[in-house]
Amino acid sequence: MTDFNIATMAHKAKIASRVAAQLNSSKKNTLLNALATAIENNSDIIIKENSKDIAAGKEKGLSAAMLDRLVLTAQGIKEIAAAIREIVALADPIGGIDKLSLRPNGIQVGKMRIPLGVIAMIYEARPNVTAEAAALCIKSGNAVILRGGSEAIHSNLAIAHCLHQVLIAHDVDENIVSVVPDTSRSVIEQLLKQSDTIDLVIPRGGESLIRYVSENSRIPVIQHFKGVCHLYIDKYADLTKAVNILVNGKTQKPSACNAFETVLVHGDISADFLPLAAKALEEAAQVKIHACKNSIGYFAHAELATEEDYQAEYLAQEIAVKVVRSFDKAISHIHEFTSDHTEVIISQDISRSQAFIRQINSSVVMVNASSRFSDGNQLGLGSEIGISTSKLHAYGPMGLEALTTEKFVVFGDGQVRA
Amino acid sequence: MTDFNIATMAHKAKIASRVAAQLNSSKKNTLLNALATAIENNSDIIIKENSKDIAAGKEKGLSAAMLDRLVLTAQGIKEIAAAIREIVALADPIGGIDKLSLRPNGIQVGKMRIPLGVIAMIYEARPNVTAEAAALCIKSGNAVILRGGSEAIHSNLAIAHCLHQVLIAHDVDENIVSVVPDTSRSVIEQLLKQSDTIDLVIPRGGESLIRYVSENSRIPVIQHFKGVCHLYIDKYADLTKAVNILVNGKTQKPSACNAFETVLVHGDISADFLPLAAKALEEAAQVKIHACKNSIGYFAHAELATEEDYQAEYLAQEIAVKVVRSFDKAISHIHEFTSDHTEVIISQDISRSQAFIRQINSSVVMVNASSRFSDGNQLGLGSEIGISTSKLHAYGPMGLEALTTEKFVVFGDGQVRA
Numbered sequence: 001m002t003d004f005n006i007a008t009m010a011h012k013a014k015i016a017s018r019v020a021a022q023l024n025s026s027k028k029n030t031l032l033n034a035l036a037t038a039i040e041n042n043s044d045i046i047i048k049e050n051s052k053d054i055a056a057g058k059e060k061g062l063s064a065a066m067l068d069r070l071v072l073t074a075q076g077i078k079e080i081a082a083a084i085r086e087i088v089a090l091a092d093p094i095g096g097i098d099k100l101s102l103r104p105n106g107i108q109v110g111k112m113r114i115p116l117g118v119i120a121m122i123y124e125a126r127p128n129v130t131a132e133a134a135a136l137c138i139k140s141g142n143a144v145i146l147r148g149g150s151e152a153i154h155s156n157l158a159i160a161h162c163l164h165q166v167l168i169a170h171d172v173d174e175n176i177v178s179v180v181p182d183t184s185r186s187v188i189e190q191l192l193k194q195s196d197t198i199d200l201v202i203p204r205g206g207e208s209l210i211r212y213v214s215e216n217s218r219i220p221v222i223q224h225f226k227g228v229c230h231l232y233i234d235k236y237a238d239l240t241k242a243v244n245i246l247v248n249g250k251t252q253k254p255s256a257c258n259a260f261e262t263v264l265v266h267g268d269i270s271a272d273f274l275p276l277a278a279k280a281l282e283e284a285a286q287v288k289i290h291a292c293k294n295s296i297g298y299f300a301h302a303e304l305a306t307e308e309d310y311q312a313e314y315l316a317q318e319i320a321v322k323v324v325r326s327f328d329k330a331i332s333h334i335h336e337f338t339s340d341h342t343e344v345i346i347s348q349d350i351s352r353s354q355a356f357i358r359q360i361n362s363s364v365v366m367v368n369a370s371s372r373f374s375d376g377n378q379l380g381l382g383s384e385i386g387i388s389t390s391k392l393h394a395y396g397p398m399g400l401e402a403l404t405t406e407k408f409v410v411f412g413d414g415q416v417r418a
Numbered sequence: 419m420t421d422f423n424i425a426t427m428a429h430k431a432k433i434a435s436r437v438a439a440q441l442n443s444s445k446k447n448t449l450l451n452a453l454a455t456a457i458e459n460n461s462d463i464i465i466k467e468n469s470k471d472i473a474a475g476k477e478k479g480l481s482a483a484m485l486d487r488l489v490l491t492a493q494g495i496k497e498i499a500a501a502i503r504e505i506v507a508l509a510d511p512i513g514g515i516d517k518l519s520l521r522p523n524g525i526q527v528g529k530m531r532i533p534l535g536v537i538a539m540i541y542e543a544r545p546n547v548t549a550e551a552a553a554l555c556i557k558s559g560n561a562v563i564l565r566g567g568s569e570a571i572h573s574n575l576a577i578a579h580c581l582h583q584v585l586i587a588h589d590v591d592e593n594i595v596s597v598v599p600d601t602s603r604s605v606i607e608q609l610l611k612q613s614d615t616i617d618l619v620i621p622r623g624g625e626s627l628i629r630y631v632s633e634n635s636r637i638p639v640i641q642h643f644k645g646v647c648h649l650y651i652d653k654y655a656d657l658t659k660a661v662n663i664l665v666n667g668k669t670q671k672p673s674a675c676n677a678f679e680t681v682l683v684h685g686d687i688s689a690d691f692l693p694l695a696a697k698a699l700e701e702a703a704q705v706k707i708h709a710c711k712n713s714i715g716y717f718a719h720a721e722l723a724t725e726e727d728y729q730a731e732y733l734a735q736e737i738a739v740k741v742v743r744s745f746d747k748a749i750s751h752i753h754e755f756t757s758d759h760t761e762v763i764i765s766q767d768i769s770r771s772q773a774f775i776r777q778i779n780s781s782v783v784m785v786n787a788s789s790r791f792s793d794g795n796q797l798g799l800g801s802e803i804g805i806s807t808s809k810l811h812a813y814g815p816m817g818l819e820a821l822t823t824e825k826f827v828v829f830g831d832g833q834v835r836a
Contacts, residue, residue: 018753021779095776101798107787109797114779116809199809220638220810241832248834335436357827358513361439361532369525369830378835379527379826380519391534391617391823392638393811405809408797409775412787414659416666417796 004182006190007197009145009175013118014197016175017143021115023172025092031170032088032135036081038162039131043077049158050127057151069125070151080128083383084135090382093400094141097409107415111406115141117199119403120191122147122213124205127155134163134177136385140403143176145198147191149205150183157181192217200393200403202386222398223390226313227257227341229371232330232356234347235266239273241368242346243280249344249371251285255315257387258342258364258374262310262320264330265295270323274298277321285317294323310337327352331359338362340389342374363389363396422600424608427563427593428615431536434593435561439533441590443510449588450506450553454499456580457549461495467576468545475569487543488569498546501801502553508800511818512559515827525833529824533559535617537821538609540565540631542623545573552581552595554803558821561594563616565609567623568601575599610635618811618821620804640816641808644731645675645759647789650748650774652765653684657691659786660764661698667762667789669703673733675805676760676792680728680738682748683713688741692716695739703735712741728755745770749777756780758807760792781807781814 023031039046050072057067093113100110119142121133130146137144148156160179167174180187192201195218202222203213214221231249233242249260265273278299281287289302290309296302299321309320310333324330334343342364345356353367364374374397376384381399388394394402441449457464468490475485511531518528537560539551548564555562566574578597585592598605610619613636620640621631632639649667651660667678683691696717699705707720708727714720717739727738728751742748752761760782763774771785782792792815794802799817806812812820 018777022777103796103798107791112775112783117779215636218633220808238832244832244834252835357530359436359440361535361825364826364828365530366828367830368832369828370834372835373525373828373830373833374826378521379828380521390638395823396826405813407779408782408792408814410782410784410787410791410797412785412791414656414662414786415791416662416788417670417790 004187006180006187007194009178009180010118010191010194010197012175013143013145013178016173017115017117019173020138020143020176021094021141023138023141027170027172028092028139028141029088031138031166031172032084034166034170035131035135035163036084038166039077039084039159040081042158042162043074046077046155046158046162047072047074049154052154053127053152060151062151066125066151070127070155072127072155076128080131083128083132087132087135087139087383090139090400092139093404105415106413108411110409112409113401113404113406116403116405118143118145118197120145120147120198120201120219122188122191122201122203122205122209124149124209125151127152127159129204130156130159130179131163132383133385136383136400137403138176140400142403145178145180145191147180147183147188153181153183188213189216192219195219204386220393222386222388222394224257224387225389226339227259227389228261228311228313228337228339229258229342229374230334230338230344231260231263231371232334232343232345233263233265233269233273234327234330234345234349234352235268236349236352237266237269237273237346238348238368239269239276242273243276245344245346245368245370246277247280247284250281250287250319251317252372254285254317256372257313258371259315260319260344260371261312261314262322262337264322264324264333266327266330267294267323267325270295274321281319288316288318290318290320292322295321313339327355331356334360340391341387342366342371344369344371363387422605424598424605425612427596427598428536428609428612430593431561431563431596432615434591435533435535437591438556438561438594439512439559441559445588446510446557446559447506449556449584449590450502452584452588453549453553453581454502454506456584457495457502457577458499460576460580461492464495464573464576464580465490465492467572470572471545471570478569480569484543484569488545488573490545490573494546498549501546501550505550505553505557505801508557508818510557511822523833524831526829528827530827531819531822531824534821534823536561536563536615538563538565538616538619538637540606540609540619540621540623540627542567542627543569545570545577547622548574548577548597549581550801551803554801554818555821556594558818560821563596563598563609565598565606571599571601606631607634610637613637622804638811640804640806640812642675642805643807644757645677645807646679646729646731646755646757647676647760647792648752648756648762649678649681649789650752650761650763651681651683651687651691652745652748652763652767652770653686654767654770655684655687655691655764656766656786657687657694660691661694663762663764663786663788664695665698665702668699668705668737669735670790672703672735674790675731676789677733678737678762678789679730679732680740680755682740682742682751684745684748685712685741685743688713692739699737706734706736708736708738710740713739731757745773749774752778758809759805760784760789762787762789781805
């Protein structure tokens with residue numbers, strides 16, 4: 001692919017982004033419905049291309065988990081089409097004006113929501129991201145450059161082909177969606193330098209990918225390093241709720257970034273809570289326990305927790321347990337070890353829960369609910385394009401609105417400044 | 419200053435930022451009022467320290483304009499105190515929860531506005547920025563690290579001393595405000611690497627400073643490179659409004675980034691408009707004209723405009739003039755040369771003005787008003803901490819809200835995910 005030039009692709013995307021920004025909701029929804037249909041109609045071709053990726057992946061010795069994320073079945077393709085149709089159903093975030101106010105000199109000032117422009121997505125194995133990220137960017141009036149992993153290149157190009165056929169058939173600049181055909185690392189390097197044409201980079205994948213992108217990008221990056229989510233069981237906790245939420249948040253899907261990694265237990269109720277927790281975690285999923293010296297006695301099989309355990313994102317049926325002497329000690333533990341993802345307090349006391357909400361500034365802070373709700377869909381954003389754990393621009397699960405910004409609009413009648 | 423360590427300063431600021439985030443409005447306003455008084459009471463000392471900067475500046479051969487920006491008079495100090503008291507009067511942006519919605523499973527989801535954490539300001543000569551930026555950061559619950567120019571170091575440290583005395587007297591962690599005592603370039607380099615403790619960098623100064631910071635920062639940066647503001651006189655313009663707004667936007671304060679640099683004139687009215695414009699610009703300020711070949715004949719003294727003229731931010735009584743054949747040509751000229759700052763259309767036609775508002779995605783887009791309103795105060799934000807011409811996080815003039823973000827808050831009653 002010596003002919004491929006990322007700067008040219010980004011420049012074409014920039015021009016196409018002006019077209020994307022002007023599409024009205026009806027047109028965008030027509031495109032997305034056509035895209036869902038095209039993906040279903042081309043199911044056989046996509047599966048055939050996907051099987052090339054699977055074969056290559058097996059040859060390269062990809063793990064079973066990686067292959068599992070890579071594989072597209074007829075059912076999987078139906079789910080992609082369904083996800084696109086869900087995006088059709090979302091409200092169009094673009095073009096509304098709010099906060100209109102009249103200034104003393106008679107000018108009207110408001111803010112209009114607009115697309116960001118060109119978004120680059122850099123991601124790993126999952127080919128469904130290709131279709132869903134493209135759909136979210138179209139709905140929010142952006143152009144998008146998709147750079148998926150080399151493992152999924154045949155699948156991604158097959159999906160991109162459907163996308164382009166739809167855009168061409170509807171007489172819309174097909175550069176609104178570009179799939180980078182070259183999967184070398186050097187293309188990412190080049191991509192991250194196109195700050196004149198690309199407005200935002202969203203990396204999705206492991207911590208090393210995100211760190212690499214953050215450190216090498218001249219373009220703003222949405223960062224999500226890891227999710228070390230804390231559950232704090234307060235002195236005034238309802239212990240039934242506490243146990244249910246602990247089990248759900250830890251064991252329902254331990255590979256998710258919104259699963260609990262540490263539970264902090266107030267010393268005054270630890271003798272009541274820990275036996276219940278030990279039993280429930282064992283029964284639910286034989287969860288491996290890393291316990292502090294004050295809690296280890298309550299578990300049949302536990303290792304003594306180290307500093308590393310409090311930093312760990314296990315992504316497995318494993319949890320750190322620590323008894324804290326006070327509410328303030330819980331807060332300071334979280335301040336020290338937070339990844340700014342999600343933290344939960346279990347308490348029936350309104351003062352404690354308010355103080356927790358005020359003092360913990362992670363991207364999602366919850367009272368008496370499972371951390372597993374920390375996801376765009378569950379929080380009511382519709383589809384999720386990623387999660388930000390850095391505070392700039394977007395913080396927490398990102399829906400369509402995170403792909404937009406606001407400009408000032410001013411309506412005058414000839415006013416000049418005195 | 420071999421003992422000075424920026425990482426230590428940033429770490430202390432991070433810890434202090436948790437204190438700043440918890441201050442309630444009354445306490446913050448008490449601090450700011452005390453600060454305004456302290457600055458007034460220490461007027462003589464500040465002026466004495468400022469005179470050291472002035473003397474050093476003269477010795478270094480600073481330009482008259484630079485010295486002018488540097489000098490602090492008794493009146494200037496009163497204005498700083500007044501600016502701080504204006505910040506007292508602004509609404510506290512922190513702690514409100516909005517968009518509270520009830521999800522189908524009964525959890526309540528909302529968004530609470532919170533401070534960003536630690537903000538680093540890197541700026542040049544003006545010592546008033548030291549006091550005003552500190553006041554804006556305190557009001558928005560942030561900690562701030564101030565790194566002013568070497569030219570103003572004595573003035574900045576004198577103002578910082580007032581700040582610290584006030585914080586100590588009110589029993590508040592004085593690391594909420596830090597002034598970097600070392601003015602070497604290498605300190606900026608180190609500062610820009612503290613991404614674990616600093617949340618945002620705001621550079622204020624010339625394009626070279628902003629470019630240097632953007633290219634070397636591991637921390638998100640608010641970028642404002644330049645303001646090449648366009649005025650488009652539409653075919654359906656009211657020519658009286660057009661002339662007034664041209665003269666005001668160009669000549670009232672040409673050194674401001676919101677002054678016009680290019681005026682585009684629709685061909686159908688150019689023969690009527692250009693003679694009026696030529697006369698008015700000459701009378702107001704003998705504005706130097708760089709005109710296209712279709713407009714040059716209307717001006718007594720004009721140079722032929724080059725490509726560079728359309729890129730130029732003159733910051734002087736100078737303007738580029740171009741006749742365009744159509745509305746669309748005006749839009750495409752702006753798309754090509756925009757700095758994403760401010761663009762204005764003069765038109766009585768509602769379709770044209772709506773199309774302009776929709777198609778131009780600069781940070782401020784105006785109909786029939788002077789670009790000189792493109793400023794935080796004029797747009798109703800209260801004090802302005804800077805202007806962003808990149809779309810991430812903040813776009814356009816930045817007030818207190820741009821120093822904040824929103825976290826998700828979830829109130830449950832024991833809900834778990836199915």
